[in-house]
Amino acid sequence: MTDGIHYSLRFVLTFRLSWAELPAIETEYESLWRFARALQRADLSIDGWHPRASSVKASFRIRAFDSAGPTPAALAMAKAEKQEYPGVCSLGAWNGIEGNGGAAFTDLLSVDGLCSVRLRTK
Numbered sequence: 001m002t003d004g005i006h007y008s009l010r011f012v013l014t015f016r017l018s019w020a021e022l023p024a025i026e027t028e029y030e031s032l033w034r035f036a037r038a039l040q041r042a043d044l045s046i047d048g049w050h051p052r053a054s055s056v057k058a059s060f061r062i063r064a065f066d067s068a069g070p071t072p073a074a075l076a077m078a079k080a081e082k083q084e085y086p087g088v089c090s091l092g093a094w095n096g097i098e099g100n101g102g103a104a105f106t107d108l109l110s111v112d113g114l115c116s117v118r119l120r121t122k
Helices: 025-042 056-060 072-082
Strands: 009-015 088-094 103-110 115-121
Touching (some): 025 103, 025 115, 072 088
């Protein structure tokens, strides 16, 4: 007998931007926040997401979202990263769980090539 249903999901959506410039970080993070809100239906709390960072410890210090939208700390981190790679924007968040129950999603935007949104759960 099991305690519940366990599932793994991989979702990838690829597309091309129809404009020559990347959207503002605030605009893109707002889109990710809306995506995270939709994931609440799969019992993934909006408050449980952490942005990508240089280490797990650094990631846990910051929440990616709250009930009002992207957090100021997550936006500041994303803005600092974007400056290093003009023409490409990659944002992501994970729920801080490795293994069963873990989930992560990323988006990758490029003005010169394919873009993607990826979700993976364990």
